[in-house]
Amino acid sequence: xGLKTSNLTFDERVKKAKQDKFMQAAVGKxxxxxxxxxxxxxxxxxxxNGWRDLGEQIRQHVIKYLPDYLEEFSANIxxxxxxxxxxxxxxxxxxxxxxVAKEKQVKKVVKSKSMVTTEIDLDKELxxxxxxxxxxxxxxxxxxQEDNWDEPTHIVFPTLHKNRDQVREVFQKIGxxxxxxxxxxxxxxxxxxxxxxxxxxxxITGCNFAIADNGMINLVTNEGNADLTMALPxxxxxxxxxxxxxxSLKEAEVLxxxxxxxxxxxxxxxxxxxxxxxxxxxxxxxxxxxxxxxDNGRSNALNTAFEPILQCIRCGACLNVCPVYRQIGxxxxxxxxxxxxxxxxSPVLDGGYENFGELPYACSLCGxxxxxxxxxxxxxxxxxxxxxxxxxxxxxxxxxxxxxFKTISVGTKTPILFKGALLGEHLALKPFSNKxxxxxxxxxPEGKVDKVPKIAPSLIHGWVDVRDLAExxxxxxxxxxxxxxxxxxxxxxxxx
Amino acid sequence: MxxxxxxxxxxxxxxxxxxxxxxxxxxxxxxxxxxxxVFPKGQVCCGQPTYNSGYSxxxxxxxxxxxxxxxxxxxxxxxxxxxxCVAMLKExxxxxxxxxxxxxxxxxxxxxxxxxxxxxxxxxxxxxxGAQLDATATFHRSCHMTRLLKERTAPFVLxxxxxxxxxxxxxxxxxxxxxGGTFSAKEPEISEAMVDDKVNNIVAxxxxxxxxxxxxxxxxxxxxxxxxxxxxKVMHIAEVLNHNVDLKRVKYVKDTDxxxxxxxxxxxx
Ligand code: SF4
Numbered sequence: 001x002g003l004k005t006s007n008l009t010f011d012e013r014v015k016k017a018k019q020d021k022f023m024q025a026a027v028g029k030x031x032x033x034x035x036x037x038x039x040x041x042x043x044x045x046x047x048x049n050g051w052r053d054l055g056e057q058i059r060q061h062v063i064k065y066l067p068d069y070l071e072e073f074s075a076n077i078x079x080x081x082x083x084x085x086x087x088x089x090x091x092x093x094x095x096x097x098x099x100v101a102k103e104k105q106v107k108k109v110v111k112s113k114s115m116v117t118t119e120i121d122l123d124k125e126l127x128x129x130x131x132x133x134x135x136x137x138x139x140x141x142x143x144x145q146e147d148n149w150d151e152p153t154h155i156v157f158p159t160l161h162k163n164r165d166q167v168r169e170v171f172q173k174i175g176x177x178x179x180x181x182x183x184x185x186x187x188x189x190x191x192x193x194x195x196x197x198x199x200x201x202x203x204i205t206g207c208n209f210a211i212a213d214n215g216m217i218n219l220v221t222n223e224g225n226a227d228l229t230m231a232l233p234x235x236x237x238x239x240x241x242x243x244x245x246x247x248s249l250k251e252a253e254v255l256x257x258x259x260x261x262x263x264x265x266x267x268x269x270x271x272x273x274x275x276x277x278x279x280x281x282x283x284x285x286x287x288x289x290x291x292x293x294x295d296n297g298r299s300n301a302l303n304t305a306f307e308p309i310l311q312c313i314r315c316g317a318c319l320n321v322c323p324v325y326r327q328i329g330x331x332x333x334x335x336x337x338x339x340x341x342x343x344x345x346s347p348v349l350d351g352g353y354e355n356f357g358e359l360p361y362a363c364s365l366c367g368x369x370x371x372x373x374x375x376x377x378x379x380x381x382x383x384x385x386x387x388x389x390x391x392x393x394x395x396x397x398x399x400x401x402x403x404x405f406k407t408i409s410v411g412t413k414t415p416i417l418f419k420g421a422l423l424g425e426h427l428a429l430k431p432f433s434n435k436x437x438x439x440x441x442x443x444x445p446e447g448k449v450d451k452v453p454k455i456a457p458s459l460i461h462g463w464v465d466v467r468d469l470a471e472x473x474x475x476x477x478x479x480x481x482x483x484x485x486x487x488x489x490x491x492x493x494x495x496x
Numbered sequence: 497m498x499x500x501x502x503x504x505x506x507x508x509x510x511x512x513x514x515x516x517x518x519x520x521x522x523x524x525x526x527x528x529x530x531x532x533x534v535f536p537k538g539q540v541c542c543g544q545p546t547y548n549s550g551y552s553x554x555x556x557x558x559x560x561x562x563x564x565x566x567x568x569x570x571x572x573x574x575x576x577x578x579x580x581c582v583a584m585l586k587e588x589x590x591x592x593x594x595x596x597x598x599x600x601x602x603x604x605x606x607x608x609x610x611x612x613x614x615x616x617x618x619x620x621x622x623x624x625x626g627a628q629l630d631a632t633a634t635f636h637r638s639c640h641m642t643r644l645l646k647e648r649t650a651p652f653v654l655x656x657x658x659x660x661x662x663x664x665x666x667x668x669x670x671x672x673x674x675x676g677g678t679f680s681a682k683e684p685e686i687s688e689a690m691v692d693d694k695v696n697n698i699v700a701x702x703x704x705x706x707x708x709x710x711x712x713x714x715x716x717x718x719x720x721x722x723x724x725x726x727x728x729k730v731m732h733i734a735e736v737l738n739h740n741v742d743l744k745r746v747k748y749v750k751d752t753d754x755x756x757x758x759x760x761x762x763x764x765x
Pocket of ligand 1: 262311312313314315316317318319341369372373374375376377379
């Protein structure tokens with residue numbers, strides 16, 4: 001699938017999303033449920049903003065000294081007998097992994113949930129190898145795979161857009177005959193997957209945090225499938241974004257606390273695992289252990305205004321509070337990283353604005369994301385930063401709107417011009433105003449504008465197509481004229 | 497005798513152009529509580545519409561103009577009827593921090609500027625403005641006021657003390673109304689879905705009046721409600737606090753056992 005998930009234009013995706021009432025209801029319900037759980041879990045921890053400060057400091061520190069920590073981490077992996085591969089691009093990463101699979105003559109692959117492997121389109125690449133089969137073992141990812149590789153719509157809850165009946169239909173295709181009870185379906189999936197685990201010869205996992213000073217991989221999960229993926233197959237490959245490092249277990253503890261509470265509203269997930277390759281005196285674990293550390297555009301953010309996005313711990317909280325995500329769902333974004341973090345990250349990874357240039361504009365800058373982010377990424381400011389870069393440097397937008405904005409900026413910096421607007425009778429809008437049939441009181445003393453001529457700029461249409469506009473008051477009635485009179489009257493009072 | 501507090505009125509362009517009633521109400525409330533007001537005519541707009549659309553360079557001159565205008569009069573405070581526009585004025589400090597001519601002025605602006613309800617409650621220390629409104633109402637909490645200015649409690653405290661006014665909590669009060677400045681016009685499809693959500697929640701309260709402290713959000717929500725034919729009255733909080741005032745009802749925080757409510761609530765979001 002890769003980073004880009006759709007060939008539709010942004011507008012087409014939004015239209016499609018708006019028609020999907022089921023998806024909207026599902027996302028709204030999930031957001032509301034998470035709102036309660038997340039807030040409770042954070043309050044229970046106490047001093048939440050102190051923890052956030054700490055999380056921010058840890059992440060900033062790591063990003064600042066990233067090369068040093070990566071070196072320390074890979075030295076420790078190699079010391080324990082593992083292999084490290086630094087992949088500059090998605091192709092480098094998939095080639096390396098395919099090579100390992102070929103050398104080991106791998107027949108069956110089990111995978112646990114990992115956004116980064118979706119980013120590099122690993123599943124499709126591996127399946128090109130003759131005789132290889134692959135199974136996503138995270139329940140949600142398993143559903144997506146069996147549903148003809150449907151795309152994930154959330155970085156923590158990939159099947160947020162599906163209900164239990166849709167899941168049942170998917171499972172029926174692979175032999176499920178029961179009802180739509182999630183517990184029954186879960187039991188079916190467990191049995192189905194267990195067989196695979198026993199036979200798999202390669203396990204692939206992602207990585208929540210990589211511990212630099214001991215070379216361990218920290219994963220937090222709720223289903224236990226990641227632990228099986230790490231423990232059973234003889235070969236294991238961990239794929240991680242290059243920023244996913246923490247100095248030591250101490251910092252991992254802080255971040256796990258922030259992550260679990262933010263992602264799922266739990267103190268800690270059911271499983272919190274630290275693992276590495278098999279040591280001589282251990283019974284289980286992989287004999288051959290590989291870690292693929294991926295750049296794939298992440299370094300574009302280094303030393304730029306966008307560097308803070310590398311702090312992201314993929315908790316998904318910003319998606320869960322985003323009012324735009326609530327309406328257009330994950331598929332509206334056209335990137336496997338949706339929501340506020342995706343709006344910031346996708347253009348960075350992509351190295352430009354060709355594919356994701358509209359995303360930063362699809363935001364009301366309400367700031368809910370920045371407020372909830374456990375590692376204090378100023379998300380809405382970075383979204384605005386993208387707009388600035390697009391407008392100031394690239395001048396991508398040569399449309400009429402661009403001209404209008406520039407005119408507005410001239411108008412708003414020059415009192416004389418603005419006065420002109422205040423003194424004029426607003427003839428432009430006058431013919432379209434009408435006083436009739438207002439259901440809302442007190443907003444339209446002068447009348448309202450509810451339609452504009454076809455040739456009006458798209459910005460004005462954008463407003464009036466959806467809602468009524470108040471007609472400006474007569475000049476003598478506007479605020480500054482009132483204030484003038486008011487002051488004169490007051491002085492009159494004083495003098496008289 | 498203590499000197500009169502002098503307040504510079506920051507009208508915001510939306511109130512200046514479209515909603516004189518809001519500006520009037522604010523001025524009347526401030527003067528009622530002993531502030532001398534002054535309105536520098538050079539002010540135009542805080543620059544948010546173009547700045548937030550990405551035109552950061554083009555907007556700098558707008559900032560300069562607004563700073564020069566608002567600081568052109570001697571005043572102890574600058575007060576405006578919009579959390580969002582006030583937050584923008586306060587942001588100048590960071591945007592212009594390396595500007596040799598304006599960095600210091602932007603800092604002065606930052607220190608002096610308050611949103612209207614914040615000023616009434618936190619600076620003047622007023623708990624009950626003496627207003628009366630016989631209605632049921634719900635309050636739309638604007639995003640920039642709560643998240644950028646970090647003032648999420650002052651309007652509620654003041655509204656709780658308006659005689660005969662029954663406040664009904666708004667479900668999903670934390671969600672944006674879909675205004676977002678030019679976002680509403682550039683992305684009408686998404687904005688429409690957002691404002692419809694908001695309208696549905698407001699309609700569900702069965703309140704007679706929708707109150708807010710940001711006229712731009714009210715213009716968005718009210719405009720959508722009018723289009724949908726929903727019956728409601730829209731009032732800016734300054735209009736509510738200026739309604740049927742009886743000075744005998746006025747109460748200052750210091751004369752009661754009221755504990756000042758922290759601006760940012762519990763701080764967990
Ligand atoms: S940006 Fe922040 S809130 Fe969003 S996923 Fe990353 S860590 Fe979580």
